[in-house]
Amino acid sequence: MTMMTYRDALRQALIDQMKADDNVIIMGEEVGRYGGAYGVTKDLITMFGETRVLDTPISEAGIVGAAIGAAMTGLRPVAELMYVDFIGMTMDQLGNQAAKIRYMFGGQIGVPMVLRTQGGTGRSAGAQHSQSLEGYIMHTPGLRLAMPATVSDAYHLLRQAMAQPDPVVFIEHKGLYTLKQDVDLTREPPAWGEANVLRHGADLVIVTYSRQVHFALEAAPKLAATGIEATVIDLRTLNPLDFETIRPFVEQTGRAMVVTESVLTAGVAAELTARISEECFDFLHEPVIRVAGEDIPISVSPKLEAASVPTPALIEKIARKMFQ
Amino acid sequence: MTMMTYRDALRQALIDQMKADDNVIIMGEEVGRYGGAYGVTKDLITMFGETRVLDTPISEAGIVGAAIGAAMTGLRPVAELMYVDFIGMTMDQLGNQAAKIRYMFGGQIGVPMVLRTQGGTGRSAGAQHSQSLEGYIMHTPGLRLAMPATVSDAYHLLRQAMAQPDPVVFIEHKGLYTLKQDVDLTREPPAWGEANVLRHGADLVIVTYSRQVHFALEAAPKLAATGIEATVIDLRTLNPLDFETIRPFVEQTGRAMVVTESVLTAGVAAELTARISEECFDFLHEPVIRVAGEDIPISVSPKLEAASVPTPALIEKIARKMFQ
Amino acid sequence: MNSARTDDQEFSGTNSNLFALYRTMCRIRSFEERVGELFVRGQSAGSMLHLSIGEESAAAGVCAAMEPKDTFTTHHRGHGIFLARGADPARMMAEIGGKEAGYCHGKGGSMHIADMGLGHLGANAIVGGGIPAVVGAGLSALHKKTGAVSVAFFGDGATGQGVLYESMNMAALWKLPVLFCCINNQYGMGTRIDQATANPVLHERAAAFGLNAQTVDGLDVETVAETAQTMIDDARKGIPGFLVVDCYRFYGHARKDKSPYRDSNEEETGRQKDPIAFARNLLIESKISNDAELNSLDVDISAEMDATIDFTMGQTEPPLTSMFRDVYAPDQPEPEPLQTRLSRVLSRELPANGGH
Amino acid sequence: MNSARTDDQEFSGTNSNLFALYRTMCRIRSFEERVGELFVRGQSAGSMLHLSIGEESAAAGVCAAMEPKDTFTTHHRGHGIFLARGADPARMMAEIGGKEAGYCHGKGGSMHIADMGLGHLGANAIVGGGIPAVVGAGLSALHKKTGAVSVAFFGDGATGQGVLYESMNMAALWKLPVLFCCINNQYGMGTRIDQATANPVLHERAAAFGLNAQTVDGLDVETVAETAQTMIDDARKGIPGFLVVDCYRFYGHARKDKSPYRDSNEEETGRQKDPIAFARNLLIESKISNDAELNSLDVDISAEMDATIDFTMGQTEPPLTSMFRDVYAPDQPEPEPLQTRLSRVLSRELPANGGH
Ligand SMILES: Cc1ncc(C[n+]2csc(CCOP(=O)(O)OP(=O)(O)O)c2C)c(N)n1
Numbered sequence A, B: 001m002t003m004m005t006y007r008d009a010l011r012q013a014l015i016d017q018m019k020a021d022d023n024v025i026i027m028g029e030e031v032g033r034y035g036g037a038y039g040v041t042k043d044l045i046t047m048f049g050e051t052r053v054l055d056t057p058i059s060e061a062g063i064v065g066a067a068i069g070a071a072m073t074g075l076r077p078v079a080e081l082m083y084v085d086f087i088g089m090t091m092d093q094l095g096n097q098a099a100k101i102r103y104m105f106g107g108q109i110g111v112p113m114v115l116r117t118q119g120g121t122g123r124s125a126g127a128q129h130s131q132s133l134e135g136y137i138m139h140t141p142g143l144r145l146a147m148p149a150t151v152s153d154a155y156h157l158l159r160q161a162m163a164q165p166d167p168v169v170f171i172e173h174k175g176l177y178t179l180k181q182d183v184d185l186t187r188e189p190p191a192w193g194e195a196n197v198l199r200h201g202a203d204l205v206i207v208t209y210s211r212q213v214h215f216a217l218e219a220a221p222k223l224a225a226t227g228i229e230a231t232v233i234d235l236r237t238l239n240p241l242d243f244e245t246i247r248p249f250v251e252q253t254g255r256a257m258v259v260t261e262s263v264l265t266a267g268v269a270a271e272l273t274a275r276i277s278e279e280c281f282d283f284l285h286e287p288v289i290r291v292a293g294e295d296i297p298i299s300v301s302p303k304l305e306a307a308s309v310p311t312p313a314l315i316e317k318i319a320r321k322m323f324q
Numbered sequence C, D: 001m002n003s004a005r006t007d008d009q010e011f012s013g014t015n016s017n018l019f020a021l022y023r024t025m026c027r028i029r030s031f032e033e034r035v036g037e038l039f040v041r042g043q044s045a046g047s048m049l050h051l052s053i054g055e056e057s058a059a060a061g062v063c064a065a066m067e068p069k070d071t072f073t074t075h076h077r078g079h080g081i082f083l084a085r086g087a088d089p090a091r092m093m094a095e096i097g098g099k100e101a102g103y104c105h106g107k108g109g110s111m112h113i114a115d116m117g118l119g120h121l122g123a124n125a126i127v128g129g130g131i132p133a134v135v136g137a138g139l140s141a142l143h144k145k146t147g148a149v150s151v152a153f154f155g156d157g158a159t160g161q162g163v164l165y166e167s168m169n170m171a172a173l174w175k176l177p178v179l180f181c182c183i184n185n186q187y188g189m190g191t192r193i194d195q196a197t198a199n200p201v202l203h204e205r206a207a208a209f210g211l212n213a214q215t216v217d218g219l220d221v222e223t224v225a226e227t228a229q230t231m232i233d234d235a236r237k238g239i240p241g242f243l244v245v246d247c248y249r250f251y252g253h254a255r256k257d258k259s260p261y262r263d264s265n266e267e268e269t270g271r272q273k274d275p276i277a278f279a280r281n282l283l284i285e286s287k288i289s290n291d292a293e294l295n296s297l298d299v300d301i302s303a304e305m306d307a308t309i310d311f312t313m314g315q316t317e318p319p320l321t322s323m324f325r326d327v328y329a330p331d332q333p334e335p336e337p338l339q340t341r342l343s344r345v346l347s348r349e350l351p352a353n354g355g356h
């Protein structure tokens, strides 16, 4: 076990996988000399050289397209999108190309690439640098989607992502880079695609991922103090979605809350709510409760920004209302 | 009342609104000399000249960006995206610019533009020309979203869209252009944003939009023959979403089915299901049933294509299962 | 031009470069005519068939300059290129017909055909969509030291797409073994190139990024082949290029389009730029071949291409169960079919595989 | 250059063009220094503050050539441009501080500032994101015959973005009253221009699209202003242009960046390209002004800019209720707040407004 930050764990995953697999290359804006906008690729260019760590021009569509071509010809590119907010420029390459190539071409070939990016609020970076856009990806068949919440997952999920045969969108949270936790880099990680039950409680199940996992875990003991014991599930990957880990807890508790930073309407929260409502219909005492980002852009004002997404206090408050 | 096609109604709406408002311009690929890939803008260039009907290069991002700038400086551009499948190229301009400008700039200015496009299956046009991507738009606060099913709505909704103060994504269905129906061009249309109850039935409510409205209406009499009376609601706009028209029917029937051609996961079907499940929890006898596009790309094979999305037969079959 | 022959050569064109190029072009045209026929018979999958008649020299000339290890992507009008690369026309036709026996098991069709064996990284229904992939293929070639070049084929219309410029810039910056090949058939659907840009000399844009850039007249397939050879050789050495092949789209944009937006005089003139007629004349004038030999070649090709239709008509559509296959690699379960899911939900059953 | 003055002119720079440009540049630099200070005090909204120190001649020179009816968009490093255009620095500072009194009521901040009154169609946090809007503004000007020109300001880094090329092509094709102004400060974050492209002579790309294109040295604000004037005049006549202003980014990319990726020699040399020092020398040498006058100008500007900080510190953040405002025009109801919705759902109540 070592203590390390989420940032360092990501970096270590890149290093270890690059050592393990010569075909891994990293490409993106400022990933080389600058070391990555959030420092995840710091010094990698010195360790692996300019042919394996490529600083690119500011060309998001071209970067993702190039990664696709590289992946189809034997490399395992890890492309970095500096902010998930820039995914709009890449949606054609991601959605029409990467996601569909295996299918359209009848299974001849896959696109084993990772698109590493980060999202979320917390730095009052404004409407175009604070979004949580995983909903677009989850709504696109063919793209796998991983969103690590813990330092351990930052390491293990990223290494696993780099070994997937299909494109993986890997979204980090900008508010987690300095999170420090114990991590065992050598252990056998849980299977790719499995959710993680981080807390057991018999009254309510909270299904979440990414930074909101920590918010849920922060709210849980306070809820416990009022007599509400919550199960907290970290999905880890949204595609594949491990519903079977969720199911028994909903059946047992009869109450489910889904928590996400992405906007409410027609996104991840909607999917989780729909799935639980369909699959566990007879067991629910209350409607599944969606605690999500408000259906608005994020303001640069720190006050408005903070109020735009779920907080531990909000989770606690809403959970308590579920029992009134 | 006149009989006309969906295509002609759209065209007439453009003509009438261009006559009513000098600031309306049309821009897009092949909208001029060619008359539009699906013929909607046929001869408009002759009627209104090259300054109001602009053939553009094949530059989707640029087109949407230009429409934004035009809208901010006093025009009312109607930009055409030939296929909604190309929306990936425009998602930055749409999602980061058009959708957020009013908000980011503190309400100073809006972006009164329409992005006309078409989607859906039915012409075995393959994975990149057959999608239903309204889910991306519905998940983007700031964008209004209209999807006409009927000839009357083709006319009235498009005219209304062209008068909205905010960006409207207007998605036609490629399978409906030849649909012929009676339409009253002069009547006062229903208010923008109101859903349309097309059939009343006490056993089940089917909530849908675009081409699937017709599929639901085709299934309904067959269901009636087996003793199941269905209410069919055409949403007409997905943003705003008229939930209050849906609510009483769900409360009354206790059974709801949502039908969409777009892929199941994390999209429109999920949202409608989540909303109904939350808002009408105590009234539901069965889980809300999602009949949606399969979570796969569309094949060019006509057989596989047809099987990828809901059909009248499928709606009927599933509805009957709801009563077994 | 290498086409002049000396009298002591044996009288058979088959060893001549030009003859080979000519034969490739004839096979392309003949194939495309059959695609039209398949469509008329209602046996093509979809109505979106883009024929490359008039553009054969680009396909034949550039592909002749490629090595087997090289890779490429094409646009939506890519039948000719794939054929010139050595594709089996029967499997192509079957794919265009949406049949299981096609290159992509009938899921891709005319606009999404690919074959890894031949280095075909895929046709594309998105204008410009396949271009950046060659940048990545170029990176692979560098990284793995394969010596392979990657060629992006696309139309003049794709010069409207931003991603082309992003790709050119990266290729030039990294000195990648890449060739951008712009087949300028003067039209993007109904829009003539001068209606789509103020400067139709397209290769100048590439030069401004530092690419080795030029335009060649597609009338003469030999010139195309030689220029392509030089540029691909250069690309292999790390000097990426941009080659415009000037030609004319003889027919409509897609099979159904009657091109009302252009007048018949223009079409008349345009169709005179026929690389096949030009090469045929040259073969005869330079005595590499003669009418009889070329006529019998036509007959052979016709027979070969007729057979692709017969083959396709006899094939079946892919089975419904294949619908859920290949969305993901086999390690991830196929998406659960809607009907299975709903039956399960309505009868309150668990997933068959326990969800995993 | 018009800066030489004859001795019979009255000794005050205030009527001189150069003096005015100089004053604008000084105000920009002084403002930017205050922005840095606001950040250090922890009063700026966010950590993303991009200062335009070293680039003042582009802002001052180009804006001086614009007419009041003209419009423009800027990139993320746009404080200087907006100031040069006549913005109220106090309202700017308040916006950068995320305060209600700011131009955008504290919702936009440094990277999303705009003012319709001054024709500012918006700064942008998306590299290249604001460029195509000027194409549309150009269309408006043509259509409404306003005679207005629209200017897109962006950095060298934006030449990596495809949408720039799409926009240039449309502007040239339609002969729009548009100027693309590329402020080449040699860096996109840590990437020097020659590390981002094989041909750093950026205006050549624009020329290849048929634009009126040139590069000007940003050291001399008068040259910038004159070139911009000519090009904007041309644009107004339907000859769109592309102007590169060469300069150097004196400090880090954002307020916190210490530029470890470039060496101090380079920075030393780069900072010698100081348009303010150059203009000051010129003002003194050509006797348009003198040290005393310029020093007192500095004092005035300092006072003005200090006041923007004081103003901002006294302002409040926007109220929470404003969060749901302006997502849509007032005709569409504000999004229902999460807590309202959930309370309602949990207590089985209907929406307050019946849902409409
Ligand atoms: C991104 C995108 N925009 C528009 C289209 C519709 N479209 C298909 S082909 C075509 C014209 C392409 O012209 P060009 O690139 O010159 O190729 P050509 O058809 O002439 O071979 C257009 C506009 C598309 N398929 N993809």
Ligand SMILES: Cc1ncc(C[n+]2csc(CCOP(=O)(O)OP(=O)(O)O)c2C)c(N)n1
Pocket (backbone or CB within 6 Å): A029, A058, A060, A082, A086, D050, D075, D076, D077, D125, D126, D127, D128, D154, D155, D156, D157, D158, D159, D185, D187, D188, D189, D249, D253
């Ligand atoms: C589309 C996009 N990609 C990347 C970024 C991150 N980013 C912000 S500024 C910047 C550098 C821009 O360089 P340049 O255009 O030269 O402007 P400068 O900062 O030098 O003024 C980058 C990469 C972004 N904001 N938007």
Ligand SMILES: [Mg+2]
Pocket (backbone or CB within 6 Å): C155, C156, C157, C183, C184, C185, C186, C187, C188, C189
């Ligand atoms: Mg063409």
Ligand SMILES: [Mg+2]
Pocket (backbone or CB within 6 Å): D155, D156, D157, D183, D184, D185, D186, D187, D188, D189
């Ligand atoms: Mg720069």
